[in-house]
Amino acid sequence: MSKSIEAIxxxxxxxxxxxxxxxxxKIEPRTVVAFIGPSGCGKTTFLRxxxxxxxxxxxxxxxxxxxxxxENIYGSAVDPVRVRSKVGMVFQRPNxxxxxTIRDNVLAGFKLNGVRMGRKQADxxxxxxxxxxxxxxxxxxxxxxPGSGLSGGQQQRLCIARTxxxxxxxxxxxxxxxxxxxxxxxxxxxxxxxxKEHFTIVxxxxxxxxxxxxxDKTAFFNIAxxxxxxxxxxxxxxxxxxxxxxxxxxxxxITGRFG
Amino acid sequence: xxTTSVDEIIPSKSSLTAGxxxxxxxLAVGGGAxxxxxxxxxxxxxxxxxxxxxxxxxFVPSMFVATRAVEGHQAGVDRLWTVLVYSAFAxxxxxxxxxxxxxxxxxxxGVVDPGFFTNTMQYATSLTDQQAVEAGTDIKGGILHAIxxxxxxxxxxxxxSVPVGLLTSIYLVEYGRDGWLSRAIVFFVDVMTGIPSIVxxxxxxxxxxxxVGPQDNLMGFTAACALSVLMIPxxxxxxxxxxxxxxxxxxxxxxxxxxxxxxxxxxxVIPTAISGIASGVTLAIAxxxxxxxxxxxxxxxxxxxxxxLFSDWMMTLPVFIYRQLQNPTAPAAPGPSLExxxxxxxxxxxxxxxxxxxxRMIARAFAPKxxxx
Numbered sequence: 001m002s003k004s005i006e007a008i009x010x011x012x013x014x015x016x017x018x019x020x021x022x023x024x025x026k027i028e029p030r031t032v033v034a035f036i037g038p039s040g041c042g043k044t045t046f047l048r049x050x051x052x053x054x055x056x057x058x059x060x061x062x063x064x065x066x067x068x069x070x071e072n073i074y075g076s077a078v079d080p081v082r083v084r085s086k087v088g089m090v091f092q093r094p095n096x097x098x099x100x101t102i103r104d105n106v107l108a109g110f111k112l113n114g115v116r117m118g119r120k121q122a123d124x125x126x127x128x129x130x131x132x133x134x135x136x137x138x139x140x141x142x143x144x145x146p147g148s149g150l151s152g153g154q155q156q157r158l159c160i161a162r163t164x165x166x167x168x169x170x171x172x173x174x175x176x177x178x179x180x181x182x183x184x185x186x187x188x189x190x191x192x193x194x195x196k197e198h199f200t201i202v203x204x205x206x207x208x209x210x211x212x213x214x215x216d217k218t219a220f221f222n223i224a225x226x227x228x229x230x231x232x233x234x235x236x237x238x239x240x241x242x243x244x245x246x247x248x249x250x251x252x253x254i255t256g257r258f259g
Numbered sequence: 260x261x262t263t264s265v266d267e268i269i270p271s272k273s274s275l276t277a278g279x280x281x282x283x284x285x286l287a288v289g290g291g292a293x294x295x296x297x298x299x300x301x302x303x304x305x306x307x308x309x310x311x312x313x314x315x316x317x318f319v320p321s322m323f324v325a326t327r328a329v330e331g332h333q334a335g336v337d338r339l340w341t342v343l344v345y346s347a348f349a350x351x352x353x354x355x356x357x358x359x360x361x362x363x364x365x366x367x368x369g370v371v372d373p374g375f376f377t378n379t380m381q382y383a384t385s386l387t388d389q390q391a392v393e394a395g396t397d398i399k400g401g402i403l404h405a406i407x408x409x410x411x412x413x414x415x416x417x418x419x420s421v422p423v424g425l426l427t428s429i430y431l432v433e434y435g436r437d438g439w440l441s442r443a444i445v446f447f448v449d450v451m452t453g454i455p456s457i458v459x460x461x462x463x464x465x466x467x468x469x470x471v472g473p474q475d476n477l478m479g480f481t482a483a484c485a486l487s488v489l490m491i492p493x494x495x496x497x498x499x500x501x502x503x504x505x506x507x508x509x510x511x512x513x514x515x516x517x518x519x520x521x522x523x524x525x526x527x528v529i530p531t532a533i534s535g536i537a538s539g540v541t542l543a544i545a546x547x548x549x550x551x552x553x554x555x556x557x558x559x560x561x562x563x564x565x566x567x568l569f570s571d572w573m574m575t576l577p578v579f580i581y582r583q584l585q586n587p588t589a590p591a592a593p594g595p596s597l598e599x600x601x602x603x604x605x606x607x608x609x610x611x612x613x614x615x616x617x618x619r620m621i622a623r624a625f626a627p628k629x630x631x632x
Contacts, residue, residue, distance in 0.1 A: 085517025
């Protein structure tokens with residue numbers, strides 16, 4: 001159920017402004033890829049093109065190809081809604097639905113789409129997803145309580161549970177730990193290690209230790225200056241990026257000489 | 260003016276509270292100001308407003324001077340503005356309190372009349388009113404027909420306005436994206452907000468005139484159409500605000516789960532905003548239930564119960580009040596009519612208050628759950 005992603009000459013625009021230029025990258029199934037780079041370099045923008053969330057913003061467009069197992073998700077007849085059901089996303093700030101209970105939040109992908117299912121099947125999905133997100137033991141006695149009553153770290157894992165409940169092929173994570181404390185961050189990082197067995201994971205992070213801890217491969221994005229487009233500078237195995245990068249800019253960034 | 264005992268002025272032991280006026284200073288200064296003002300009043304003849312105004316004019320500068328002398332310039336200015344802000348608050352409250360007191364005292368005798376809520380004006384004639392005044396018999400006649408009319412007309416106006424208003428604001432917030440159409444809608448909604456209510460009434464009457472012809476157009480439904488012209492802009496404005504404050508993160512979370520935009524709006528955005536929408540709608544209802552002019556030219560007046568919105572004239576509470584005051588049932592003995600008018604006014608205010616309370620309760624019942632940690 002896990003799929004590869006390949007970007008071919010991908011340009012991302014906000015209106016007329018070219019935000020990310022000429023990205024070519026191939027992400028293998030069942031791997032964790034981390035995007036690092038300074039703020040404003042287009043990591044998140046590129047991430048959001050991978051499940052067509054980018055175009056939700058007014059005037060935002062994409063040119064080029066993005067292949068999900070050889071199928072171009074930017075093909076003319078492709079319905080973005082179907083893409084998004086295959087490519088899930090976890091956001092920077094935990095965003096459980098405030099009107100729903102913990103249980104309903106996990107089932108949101110089904111309930112919002114009007115999928116009917118039996119009580120037993122629903123219970124199974126809730127338990128499997130919450131266990132998958134390492135949250136089951138903490139919330140199993142209060143599934144009918146509101147999701148917004150959980151702590152920040154628990155809310156973020158609830159959002160992960162909600163994402164894996166619909167069984168996507170790929171999970172995109174946009175700085176999923178930036179609003180969390182170190183303990184919750186550890187819980188989410190451990191979880192990423194486990195999720196890797198079933199999903200392709202792409203994670204944007206500002207924390208280079210996190211990138212080196214969780215990812216198999218790392219992509220370094222950089223920007224030449226304000227108003228210039230962001231570019232993919234280097235994409236390689238994480239060990240190599242952090243020990244012996246090919247590009248000078250990558251080395252400068254990871255050693256803290258800039259950015 | 261202020262009489263502070265010596266041991267209060269001595270700085271108390273804590274260095275943090277040293278050099279401050281004691282907490283009862285405003286009471287003491289206020290009492291002093293009232294006393295001096297009373298003396299002035301004795302000299303020129305007593306009247307209540309004068310007493311309070313002169314006391315206030317004394318109170319404001321003496322509080323400023325006293326605080327400035329003891330606590331310094333900044334504390335003095337702070338105290339001056341505090342006093343002014345509280346005074347403005349009291350002044351703003353004055354009309355509300357006086358209305359409530361007046362309507363309660365004038366309206367209660369009417370409300371307790373036997374049959375006030377269960378009778379219409381069908382059998383109340385100038386004869387029965389005159390008898391009530393001369394022979395002291397019970398005042399006949401009630402407001403049942405007006406209550407039923409008010410509720411039905413307002414309900415129909417709500418049924419028309421809420422879907423139109425809600426869908427308009429969904430278009431504005433979710434689809435319009437600040438294009439020329441949405442800017443035009445916002446502009447015309449703003450214009451509609453300022454339409455005089457009598458114009459809305461004439462619009463309703465004219466609209467139904469073209470649809471069903473003269474005379475037939477005067478009915479409860481016409482009044483509901485006229486009221487919805489007044490209601491729609493209020494509903495649009497309040498629901499637009501409520502939909503705007505729904506965090507974009509929730510929409511994106513829903514999209515990322517593979518949920519369509521229409522379903523996202525229906526099942527995420529509206530439920531999150533429903534408490535605000537509900538209270539906005541209730542306030543819009545409270546706003547139109549007291550309208551008189553548009554109903555006078557659309558639903559007309561009636562003395563008997565008419566529960567059919569689609570035929571014949573219909574009475575509502577505001578029109579009932581107006582009629583009873585302007586054309587008393589017994590012109591020679593207007594007392595009973597006055598009593599009924601005030602009673603109806605009290606009932607109208609109570610209905611509006613109940614609606615306001617209901618909107619708060621609805622807002623609380625639907626509010627996103629925050630507890631359960």
